[in-house]
Amino acid sequence: MPATLLLADIGGTSTRIARADRDGTLFDLRVEANDSYASLEDLFGVYLSNIGGPRPRAGVFAVAGPVDGDEVKMTNRAWHFSRPELARTLGLDALTVLNDFAALAHGVVGLGPQNLVTVGTGKAVEGAPMLVCGPGTGLGTALVLPRADSFEVLPGEGGHVRFGAVTSEEARVLAHLVQDLGPVSVEHVLSGAGLVRLHRILSGEVATSHSIITAALSGQRNERETCHVFLRLLGRVVGDFALLTLARGGVFISGGVGAAMAQLFAESPFRAAFEDHPPYQARLAAIPVRVVVHPTPGLVGAAEVGRRLLAALEPA
Structure with a gap:
């Protein structure tokens, strides 16, 4: 089965999650209320359990707050995580984390x-x-x-x-x-x-x-x-x-x-x-x-970043 991406646009109030194929096409889109989960690990665990199938190979997560290094702390929510630890927990070969408006920027310029x-x-x-x-x-x-x-x-x-x-x-x-x-x-x-x-x-x-x-x-x-x-x-x-x-x-x-x-x-x-x-x-x-007015521009941008990430993981 072709490798897929795990994408997330993690806001202060809600999180949009999807998978994407190698050309950036989104599927299995969900919108989750952050208050329903104690942590990001819980949120992603429930999502992956519900969709079933093979685990995505790589991930791109957009978060509300500055991203500087591997330790990420959100601005408008008391969530924090370690990028490499979260990648291991989710079984991802690679995980890119970027600011939510950086992801938006990657997405909106192509709309x-x-x-x-x-x-x-x-x-x-x-x-x-x-x-x-x-x-x-x-x-x-x-x-x-x-x-x-x-x-x-x-x-x-x-x-x-x-x-x-x-x-x-x-x-x-x-x-x-x-x-x-x-x-x-x-x-x-x-x-x-x-x-x-x-x-x-x-x-x-x-x-x-x-x-x-x-x-x-x-x-x-x-x-x-x-x-x-x-x-x-x-x-x-x-x-x-x-x-x-x-x-x-x-x-x-x-x-x-x-x-x-x-x-x-x-x-x-x-x-x-x-x-x-x-x-x-x-x-x-x-x-x-x-x-x-696109409903998920952050995920569109994350998919564009992820497309390049998957290409880098594949052998030349």
Whole structure:
């Protein structure tokens, strides 16, 4: 039987798991709630037991947090593991672990227009850097640098830069957050939990991020206003990141919260806030922004990395 890959996109809230063949085609896809498992070893053990058949030969896991060496500790969940020990436990000949937005970056650059929602205008400059970022459990970032025949991905932790206010409304929001949290980072606002905080501050109502977005999409006034404020703040922060990286190759917005709000971007202040960075409005107006709506872009990126990993394991 041909060798297969074990792929996982391990977020703070849920984990998407699949297998893939040597050309990167996904199958046996599952989505698991992390709270249902005590550890990653438990989660993968249940998955492999349920699908049966021969064990995958190699694995590629994307995790929410920085990856530096063999010891991996997630940012938004109290899970940690040793890469070589986990590979042995799962019976894998090789295991690659990378940042979740690095995996997204490997995936989104190859997506077709059916998996992307364009926000505003702009035209990508061939060979220029591309930025991948977006809100989910946290706020992830990665930079894509095109090379002669491929590209290089540089993951970052942009969600942990400090959040700043530029309007009186934002100052009021920030004052509430400082009182509750102390020093406020960008992902305290631009994440699923951040959307909940923002809605409570703006409306006095307590709701889940899912219910806020669902109500906004159905036209509910308070929730729609919260999402518009959220997207304005996201536009400003992403505009900051685009200037920092000169991402003239384009910006991709991903993450579960970003994808869920895809239909709200066009009517929201996102694009205006993205461009409103004097004196560089024209430069930012030229940068295309696309929202990723593919259901599993992290697994697509992991499969691309895994395809090369399997090729390296096979004899020449």
